[in-house]
Amino acid sequence: MDYDAIDTLISTLGSAKIPSPVKGPLNGPNGTSFVSDDNRVVVDVNISNLRRSIEEGNNPPSLETAGPRKNIYFDPSKVRCALVTCGGLCPGLNDIIRSIVLELFYGYGVKHIYGIRYGLQGFIPEFGRELMDLSSDTVSDILDMGGSILGSSRGPQPIDGIVDSLERMNIGILFMIGGDGTLMAASRIVDTISERQLKISVIGIPKTIDNDIVMVSRSFGFDTAVDVATRAIKGAHNEALGYPNGIGLIKLMGRHSGFIAATATLAQQDVNFVLIPEIDIDLEGENGLLHNLQKRLELRGHAVIVVAEGFGQKFFENAGDERDASGNIKLKDIGHFLKDRIMSYFQDKGIEISLKYIDPSYMIRSLPANANDSVFCGFLGRDAVHAGMAGKTEMIVSRWNNFFVHVPMRLAAGHRKHVSADGKLWRTVLEATGQGSLKND
Numbered sequence: 001m002d003y004d005a006i007d008t009l010i011s012t013l014g015s016a017k018i019p020s021p022v023k024g025p026l027n028g029p030n031g032t033s034f035v036s037d038d039n040r041v042v043v044d045v046n047i048s049n050l051r052r053s054i055e056e057g058n059n060p061p062s063l064e065t066a067g068p069r070k071n072i073y074f075d076p077s078k079v080r081c082a083l084v085t086c087g088g089l090c091p092g093l094n095d096i097i098r099s100i101v102l103e104l105f106y107g108y109g110v111k112h113i114y115g116i117r118y119g120l121q122g123f124i125p126e127f128g129r130e131l132m133d134l135s136s137d138t139v140s141d142i143l144d145m146g147g148s149i150l151g152s153s154r155g156p157q158p159i160d161g162i163v164d165s166l167e168r169m170n171i172g173i174l175f176m177i178g179g180d181g182t183l184m185a186a187s188r189i190v191d192t193i194s195e196r197q198l199k200i201s202v203i204g205i206p207k208t209i210d211n212d213i214v215m216v217s218r219s220f221g222f223d224t225a226v227d228v229a230t231r232a233i234k235g236a237h238n239e240a241l242g243y244p245n246g247i248g249l250i251k252l253m254g255r256h257s258g259f260i261a262a263t264a265t266l267a268q269q270d271v272n273f274v275l276i277p278e279i280d281i282d283l284e285g286e287n288g289l290l291h292n293l294q295k296r297l298e299l300r301g302h303a304v305i306v307v308a309e310g311f312g313q314k315f316f317e318n319a320g321d322e323r324d325a326s327g328n329i330k331l332k333d334i335g336h337f338l339k340d341r342i343m344s345y346f347q348d349k350g351i352e353i354s355l356k357y358i359d360p361s362y363m364i365r366s367l368p369a370n371a372n373d374s375v376f377c378g379f380l381g382r383d384a385v386h387a388g389m390a391g392k393t394e395m396i397v398s399r400w401n402n403f404f405v406h407v408p409m410r411l412a413a414g415h416r417k418h419v420s421a422d423g424k425l426w427r428t429v430l431e432a433t434g435q436g437s438l439k440n441d
Contacts, residue, residue: 008043008063010406011190013199013391016071020389022107035067035386041403063405066383066397068107073391074201076108079172081388083134084116084123085148086178086185090209091224092369092377093148096177098139099381105136107382108389114169119153119178120185123165131169143374146366156185163192166200173201173388179208181328183396183413190394190409203388204396204409205380209365212257214415215407216398220377222260224370225253229264232360233304237270240302243354247293247303247342251335251359254308255328258419261308262429272296272303273435275334277310278419279426281438283341289438290345297353307334309361335359379404 020034040062042050053060081104085093097115104110115132116122122129132138132150142149166174166189176186186204193200206213211222229252236248252261258276265271273289273296275281282288296303312334322330339357346353369377376399383397383404398407419426430436 006043006061006411008061008408008411010037010064010392010408011394013073013201013393016069016073016390018072018075020068020070020072021076021109022068033068034070035065037064037069039065039067041065041401041405043400045401063398063400063403063407066387066404066406068386069390072108072389074172074389076110076389079110079389080112080114080170081110081173081175082114082116082166082169082171083150083175084119084177085150085152085207086119086176086182087152087154087207088179088209089147089152089365090207090221091146091364091367092220092373093152093177093207094139094142094145095369095374095377096205096207096220096381097134097149098142099378100175100385101134101139102136103382103385104389107385114171115150118151120155120157120162121153122150123162124157125161125165144368146368154181156181159185159188159192162189163196163198166193167196167198171200173203175203175205175384175388177205177207179206180213180413180416182207183213183409187394187409187413201388201391201393202409203384203393204412205384206396206398206412209260210254210257211259212255212416212418213412214417215400215412216396216417217401218376218399220373220380221369222263223372223376224367225260225364226263226267227370228360228364228367229260230268232358233264233268233270233306236356236358237268237302237304239356240304240354243302245297245301245346245351245353247297247305247353247355249305249307249335249339249342249355249357251307251309251357251361253361253364255310255331256416256418258308258311259425261306262419262425265306265429266425266432269432270304271306272433273305273438274429274433275305275307275311275338276419277308277313279421280314282440283315285440287436287438287440290342292435292438293342294346294349294351297351305338307338309334312337 043061113134117129121127209221240246240248316332394409
């Protein structure tokens with residue numbers, strides 16, 4: 001992304017004129033614990049790029065710092081808030097819900113908080129989804145629960161119908177927790193709200209277990225996913241060690257980006273081959289995966305392979321022909337394909353192997369957040385509330401350059417970040433595994 005060309009202005013519903021009810025230690029000796037819109041974080045911390053921008057007479061692109069504002073837009077005694085979780089499950093969803101509800105309830109004194117059941121379906125009358133009243137009692141014990149107490153769903157719903165529902169409910173702030181599809185839907189909801197000249201704030205909390213949303217250095221659930229994935233790698237390694245020519249094959253999440261596979265490999269360095277969507281390889285040939293796997297078995301007698309679910313779609317004839325309810329391409333099962341291909345290769349060679357295939361994906365998605373993710377979700381949820389109460393809209397709360405910041409929704413929606421073939425993460429994976437390029441040319 002060309003950082004010099006991005007517009008980081010955050011939209012607002014109007015002037016914030018109501019003194020914030022946030023009390024206690026946040027006020028500090030001089031009110032300095034409140035955050036001003038002038039508190040900003042540069043987007044690009046590379047000194048050469050910063051120097052160039054300044055020498056050209058430009059202000060380096062920067063993002064608003066998240067946190068409570070001294071004055072807010074919405075009257076806490078009157079505003080009604082709604083929360084919705086969309087798309088696939090992810091560790092930390094209940095942590096986000098809990099932190100939003102508790103900050104609204106205790107921090108601002110908001111009493112009207114509603115949970116929308118089963119994603120965007122909950123806005124559409126035809127589905128008959130009942131609202132969930134959210135309070136401190138409702139969310140007090142949900143941290144140890146996986147999934148989302150609100151449920152979720154995939155697939156688009158009519159935007160006009162969603163905004164009609166928001167109008168009928170007299171919602172002032174809508175918190176949308178979801179991935180790229182949800183953020184694109186949120187952008188369309190904002191457009192319709194603007195066309196109708198309504199005063200409704202839409203705040204996004206980016207959710208992607210794959211950690212692939214642009215302008216988000218880390219997404220919640222990713223730490224938990226890596227944590228559990230390392231246990232799968234340990235199990236696969238133990239299985240591989242336990243048998244002659246043992247092979248452990250683990251399929252992990254990562255539709256478009258291999259961050260989980262790469263990071264888990266570095267966290268548990270028992271992996272010999274890592275296969276991710278961003279890096280093309282060959283199966284056959286002298287430098288291909290299969291021949292290198294054979295050499296590994298001849299040298300050490302065992303091997304561990306980690307593959308991201310989106311890798312290797314080029315090996316399937318009809319890849320990309322089918323889509324799910326959300327419009328995502330239905331991936332072909334690379335895990336079973338590799339398992340069958342490896343077994344066939346060694347059978348043709350007359351070499352006996354013992355291959356164990358592990359797919360922990362859905363177990364990981366539905367688990368509660370680990371300690372690091374739970375803390376992280378608390379920051380995200382509370383900063384989302386501060387932004388919404390201040391009247392900000394069409395934005396997401398993000399972590400960037402070690403600060404929690406406000407990012408315009410348009411910068412994140414519809415874009416993905418990827419593991420760079422020349423970056424430190426992938427270079428270190430190659431150093432840790434020694435797998436080489438696995439390409440014949």
